[in-house]
Amino acid sequence: MKNKIELRKVRDFGELVGDTFLFIGENWKPLLKAYAIICGPVLLAGIIESIFNLVSDGVSDPQASVARSLLGDNSFLGLMLLSLAGICISITTFSYVSVYNDKGKESPSTPEVWGYVKYFFFRMLGASILLGILLLVGIVMCVVPGLYFWPVLSIMLAIMVFENGSLGYAFDRGFKLIKDHWWTTFGAMMIIMIVVYAGMMAFLILMGIAGGVSVLLGSDFMKSLPFTITISVIQYLCQILTGIFSIVISLCYFSLVERKEGIGLMQRINKIGQENPETNLPDEDY
Template identity: 40%
Template sequence: MKPQIELAKSRDFSETISDTFTFVKQNIKPLFKAFFTFSGFFILAGTISAVFFQIKVTNIANGSMPGPIASRLEYGPSIFETFGVEYFLTIIFYLLTITVLKVTTFSYVALYKEKGNQAPSTEELWGYIKYYFWRILGASFVSNLLLGFGFLFCLIPGIYLAPIFALIFPIIVFENASFGYAFNRCFTLIKENWWLTFGILVVTWIIIYVCIMAITLPATMINVIGLILHPQKGAGLSVTASVITVILQHLSMVFLTIPIITICLCYFNLTETKEGTNLLERINKLGEIKPDHDLPAEEY
């Protein structure tokens, strides 16, 4: 059995990705228990609203609802009239699920490190989640807004900012920092290491995307095959297959834990490379003398 991974250390490209999956493997039960404990409600609520929304969209595509699609898919009130409250609930629950997932995973890693590579309890995690939830939610809103503007201007600014802004969240949780401090610090940490961080995150996301596609592809192929075999029937999408796809997509959100772990390891790699934080902690502990009470008393 491999020893528990030491989080705070320098890693190269392949070691970071390898240690990500090793960490998940070693902590799969407590980590996924935390995921479903704190994100389960939002996933369930989001799945239900997404199922009703998908049924409505499928019926519209199949022409089983009155009114031409082009005239109904307009901006303003017509979107609400067409898709209903399910559309907005799906978006809201998705954003809440992602936020809870981030807070839960970052809190798990922070407590894991503090406890000396031991899985935290549910009560300990809940304390961290309550404390950091609104901070992470606000940071997500601002960073996504800035990324949106970045991608709007020729994509390049958005691509450049994406790996930098990803570091904001571990800085907030691991250093108990404000958004302003984390915003400035992420630029400092990633300096001269942008390509390494970007490459690690891209490869990890590709792996996760392939995993999610492998799970949802069978149900999606049912609709694709139906369109190929019966083109004369119009869209002819299967409501059952569409609903199954939506359910599998929401359950597959558990895989998003993996790139968040990767971001954590990128943070530790950058802090150790630039600041040697863990080394300084070890040096400071050299002067701490801890008597071993299991040894017999010396006799003279």
């Protein structure tokens, strides 16, 4: 079945949030398949490292071990793998959306997405590290600069994939696109970020409840290998939720470009009079 989400469309705050979940609803199966095949090796490596890390610590403090495993590993290798998993999911999501747009709103195959990921991976990896450092500096200097740069830097990563641009090009274009529309972009991204972390915290709460029941029953379940494996798997599977954030960034990018340049509108105008014009086109909101 052909998907109907129109990416090149001007969206307000509510539409950015709503269409993010609509896009997920229509594409979750091929997206999960792409995550499993492309990001799977990194996720698996992280899970194995996390299990060994917890086992080596003896899981002496069950409650602390659960929190540490879901919120972040305490080893340098664990932090690196966790960060790499997040970056890999982000690149895969942007690549998926880019191919989806190029194919005219059709779900791309995993090999098609992989082709984009291979091409952009190292460029995006380097850019993510540099922009992450810049964001961290902004937060350390003062929270306000960090909050201001956050949506702009996020849009820059999308520009690098969607327009095959360099970091310098994306830096300049990102500020131009978001000008006069910072609040809408920031608001949509913040809402989705809250949803993502709420989902992650839900797993933490469930594991905490299981730990509390275990303590009341006098069980050593939380010190067992099965429990260690479970919390390690959950820790890395939660990273998949960050793909939702990359989707809203993508929609923000296309909305900003449409406001500034009207590319999607021109494409639809050019289709007028063709033999099989596309139907159910969204209303433009300018």
